[in-house]
Structures are given as structure tokens and as C-alpha cells.
Amino acid sequence: MSAQNRPHPDPAADFLADYAPLPGVADELVDANGALRAVWRPFIEALAAQPSEELTRRFERGDQYLRDAGVYFRQYSGKGVEDRAWPLSHVPVMIHESEWATISEGLIQRAELLETVCADLYGDGRLVKEGHLPTSLVAMNKEWLRPMVGVRPRSGHYLNFVAFEIGRGPDGQWWVLGDRVQAPSGAGFALENRVATARTFPDLYASTNVHRLAGFFRSFRDALNDLRGDTESRVGILTPGRLNDTYFEHSYIARYLGFMLLEGDDLTVENGQVMVRTIEGLSPISVLWRRIDASYADPLELNEQSRLGTPGLVDAIRRGKLAMVNALGSGVLETRALLAFLPRICQALRGEPLKMPNIATWWCGQEAERAHVRANAHRMMIASALSTRMPFDPEGSTILGSALRAGASNAVDALLDKEGPMLVGQEAVQLSTTPSFVDGKLTPRPMSLRVFLARTSRG
Incomplete structure (x- = not known):
């Protein structure tokens, strides 16, 4: 074979x-035939060009x-409290711009739908009627x-900052696994991840059209400032305090956006006006981006403890002197059972x-749906209908059908008969894989993904 006809080596394939x-199982890196997806090729070729020692050095830099x-994030367990370093996934997930546009379109529609549902649940109540x-x-x-x-929100919207697990x-x-509207966490960690990854691969970030995150945060900062309605009052981020598991993020976002x-x-609160105590005296606050669960926000009218x-x-809030982001009570939208009804509501x-x-x-309070869950329990996750946890979160009350022992179906039947209206069955989805560096090599x-959406002056 002549040199001219000899096939060129493919470093990425090697x-x-x-x-x-x-x-x-679907894989993000390669298609069903094992071929490298086009959106990943520049990144993989860049990795392939690096000696293993250089890759190790780059990962250590991040x-x-x-x-x-x-x-860091704070982890609570039976052994106590532990502050753990934030783990960095050294290999970012590559999504083509056209696919990202499709994802964005779907999630924007969902965010607007949840806004409408929340307005109804605290307004006319048509969905129930x-x-x-x-x-x-x-x-x-x-x-x-x-x-x-x-109570209508001063901002005119119940939801200003939401996240979706997909x-x-x-x-x-792509499927939505859960809606996060109570006090979505993770945006600050995502920003730090981006900085760390950019330092790991500065040359690659400079040569590719990676969407920047700074504009997202600037737009939301401006939107929160616009909610003040004046130039005298201030915007604050309401945190549970230093013992919260994501307190680092609260303080980081506050510094990054320039909020208290x-x-x-x-x-x-004086005459319906929220005031912050400062060394110079009381100063008005008209916007609070809360990072605490709604029921803990006011011991006078909500959780007295x-x-x-x-x-x-x-x-x-009732007097229209405070804009709360997100609205108190919006956490009801995270309820697992709501997922059973959103397609028809939409x-x-x-x-x-x-x-x-x-x-x-499937909400098991309906006879046909309960029968379906019963017949397909082996491929279901059965959990509390009112749970707001994600389907794959470790939770003692969730039953994974595929893990049931032989003969356990009778126990499931009894549970469905006794507590059907308080249960949901959810399909145990097999999620796609993405490459991660493990022991010096890429492993699926x-x-x-947790995707964040913020309401701005442009929508």
C-alpha cells in the first residue's frame, strides 16, 4: 500500500x-455504533494530544x-457533620448548540407552566375545581x-429562579426528573466548576464557542435590582446560616452579585416594611432572594417553631412591600405526584x-393507575406522593421494584391497597452515561444535569 493510500491515524480513536x-444505555460521548459524536471530537482530540502526565497536572490545577x-459542601450523616471539598468532574459534558436550544425551549415552557399552576393554586383554584x-x-x-x-407577589411572578433536573x-x-423551585441550589457551584474547568483547559476554552455564565448572573442581578422599585432599598439573600449544607454557595453568590x-x-419588620440592622441603623430591604424553605420564613404566620x-x-409580602424570590409556598410545585398531572395540565x-x-x-389514588403500578412494580420506584425529593435521592421510604426479593409482591400489593392515595409509582429510568476520568482512563x-432558569426583563 502506498503512503498516499495508507489510512491516516485517528488519535481520538486510539x-x-x-x-x-x-x-x-445511551452514551453522551459515542453513538450506538461506537462512533465519536461530532460535538466531542475537538475536546477528545485535545485530550489525546496530551501526555498522561500533562493531563494529571491539568486536573490537579483545577x-x-x-x-x-x-x-466545600457540608454533609450531615449519622456520624455527625463533615465539611467536604467540592468534587470536580474534570471532563465537562458537551452539548451542541442546536440541542441546547431544544432543551432551553422545553424548560422555558415548563417554567411558564409551573408559574401558571402556582398562580392558580394560590388564586382561583380552577385546577382543583x-x-x-x-x-x-x-x-x-x-x-x-x-x-x-x-396574596399576589409584588413582582407579578411567583417564580423568578428555578432549576430542573434532567x-x-x-x-x-431528554426527560425532566424533577422540578426545583423552593430554593434551588447549585448555581454557585456551577460557576465555580466553570472557572476550575477553564483553568484546567484554558487553551480549549479560548478556541471553542463555550457559552459564558457571567451574563446569566448579571442579567438576574439586574432583574432583582429592578424589583426594588426605588433606589433607596436594598436586595438581600436570606440564608439559614452557616450550618446549612450549601452555605458556601449562599455567601459566594452574595459576594459575586454584590448583595447582602x-x-x-x-x-x-416595622409597619410592614422589612428593615436590615446595620451599624448605621435600620435600612430598608425590598427584595429577598430566599435560600430557606418557605415554612421557616416567618414564625408568626407559618412555622411557629x-x-x-x-x-x-x-x-x-401581603402589603406589597417585599418581593420574595421565589414566592412563599411555591415549594408545592416540587411534589412528586404533580408530575403525574402536568402533561394533562399543560x-x-x-x-x-x-x-x-x-x-x-402514576398517582396511586386512582384505580387504573394503581393497577398499572401494581402490575409493573418490578420496573417502578414507589414513593410518597407528597415527597419533594428527587427520584434517585437516597430515601428510606422509596421502594425500588427491581430490588424486591421474590415473593415480595404481596407486600407491595398490601401497601398499594392501604396507602394508595399517598403513593406514586415512577418509571425507573436508565439514564445516559458520560465519560469521567477514573484511574487514568475515560470510563462511562x-x-x-441541573439546569437553571432566571426571569429577567426579557422574559
Whole structure:
């Protein structure tokens, strides 16, 4: 064979020679035929061009940045409290711009749908009256806050900052695994991850069209400042305090955006006006981006045992003197059982299907749905209908059908008969994998993404 006809070596193929996707599982890096996806090729070729020692040095550079920046999360367990270094995934997930546009379109639609649902649950209540939602899923839900019924947000919107956990199924379809609207965490960690990854691969970031994150945060900062309605009052971030597991993020975001980081004891309410205590005296606060669960915000009208909130916050909201982001009571939207009804609600309210479907969910308070869950328990996750945890979060009350021992179906049947209205069945989705460096080589690992959306002056 002449040199002219000899096939050119493919460094990327050689680099991925030992990469073995799991059978029957979609993989982000390679397609079903094992071919490298086009969006990944520049990155993989850049990795392949580096000696292993150089890759190790680069990864250590990213890890060192996070250590120097003091990025950590607090983990609570039966053994006590532990501050742990934030783990960096050295290999970023590559998503083509056109696919990202499709994801964005679907999640924007979902965010607007949840806004409409929240407005109805604290307003006219049509969804319950017209049978789109069972009364019990609202009335028995501890996240539905009766004192907030009839209270319109000063900002005009219930949701200003939301997150969605999404994953790709075996057929390549993106699915929403859960909605995060109570006090979504992770945006600050995402920003630090981006900085660390950019330091790991500065040359690659300079030569590719990576979407920047700074504009996202600037736009949301400007939107929060616009909610003040004047130039005298201030914006604050309301945190539970230093013992919270994501306190680092609260303080980091406050510094990054230039907002005050406040705890409940820093505030007082006078004649419906929220004031912050400063060394110069009381100063008005008109916008609070809360990072505490809603029920703890005001011990006067909500959880009387709360030591995290400030008495009078609900009254300030009711009088229109405080914009709370997100609205108190919006956490009801995180309820697992709501996922069973959102597809039909979207069709009823918007006249269109969900552009990005959520994980298949059946509320067991309905006879046909309960029978379906019973018959397919082996491929279900069975959990509390009112749970706000993610489907894959470790939770003692979740039953994974595939892990049941032989003969355990009778116990599941009895549980469904006894507690059906308080249970949901959810399809145990097999999520796609994405490459991670393990022991010096790329190895597929299950993946989900948390995507953040912020309401700005442009929508």
C-alpha cells in the first residue's frame, strides 16, 4: 500500500480504544455504533494530544483552584457533620448548540407552566375545581401554605429562579426528573466548576464557542435590582446560616452579585416594611432572594417553631412591600405526584403537549393507575406522593421494584391497597452515561444535569 493510500491515524480513536459504553444505555460521548459524536471530537482530540502526565497536572490545577477558593459542601450523616471539598468532574459534558436550544425551549415552557399552576393554586383554584388536580394533593400538602392564598407577589411572578433536573433516556430523549423551585441550589457551584474547568483547559476554552455564565448572573442581578422599585432599598439573600449544607454557595453568590447575605435575626419588620440592622441603623430591604424553605420564613404566620426566619415577613409580602424570590409556598410545585398531572395540565392550560416530558409518574389514588403500578412494580420506584425529593435521592421510604426479593409482591400489593392515595409509582429510568476520568482512563458514568432558569426583563 502506498503512503498516499495508507489510512491516516485517528488519535481520538486510539485514545478511546478502551472506552466501553454500557449495553443498552445511551452514551453522551459515542453513538450506538461506537462512533465519536461530532460535538466531542475537538475536546477528545485535545485530550489525546496530551501526555498522561500533562493531563494529571491539568486536573490537579483545577482541583487546586477549588481548594484555594475554599469551595466545600457540608454533609450531615449519622456520624455527625463533615465539611467536604467540592468534587470536580474534570471532563465537562458537551452539548451542541442546536440541542441546547431544544432543551432551553422545553424548560422555558415548563417554567411558564409551573408559574401558571402556582398562580392558580394560590388564586382561583380552577385546577382543583375542574378536576385537573385531586384536592387531597393540595390540601394535605405541607408545602401548600394557606396564609399565602390570595396574596399576589409584588413582582407579578411567583417564580423568578428555578432549576430542573434532567436526564437522557435510552432512546436519546431528554426527560425532566424533577422540578426545583423552593430554593434551588447549585448555581454557585456551577460557576465555580466553570472557572476550575477553564483553568484546567484554558487553551480549549479560548478556541471553542463555550457559552459564558457571567451574563446569566448579571442579567438576574439586574432583574432583582429592578424589583426594588426605588433606589433607596436594598436586595438581600436570606440564608439559614452557616450550618446549612450549601452555605458556601449562599455567601459566594452574595459576594459575586454584590448583595447582602442575611439571616433572619438580621431583619426586623416595622409597619410592614422589612428593615436590615446595620451599624448605621435600620435600612430598608425590598427584595429577598430566599435560600430557606418557605415554612421557616416567618414564625408568626407559618412555622411557629422556626428560628431561621423573621416575624412579619408574610405581612410585608401581603402589603406589597417585599418581593420574595421565589414566592412563599411555591415549594408545592416540587411534589412528586404533580408530575403525574402536568402533561394533562399543560394541554388544558396551554393547548400543547410538554416539549420536554417528565419522568413517567402514576398517582396511586386512582384505580387504573394503581393497577398499572401494581402490575409493573418490578420496573417502578414507589414513593410518597407528597415527597419533594428527587427520584434517585437516597430515601428510606422509596421502594425500588427491581430490588424486591421474590415473593415480595404481596407486600407491595398490601401497601398499594392501604396507602394508595399517598403513593406514586415512577418509571425507573436508565439514564445516559458520560465519560469521567477514573484511574487514568475515560470510563462511562451515569449522568443527570441541573439546569437553571432566571426571569429577567426579557422574559
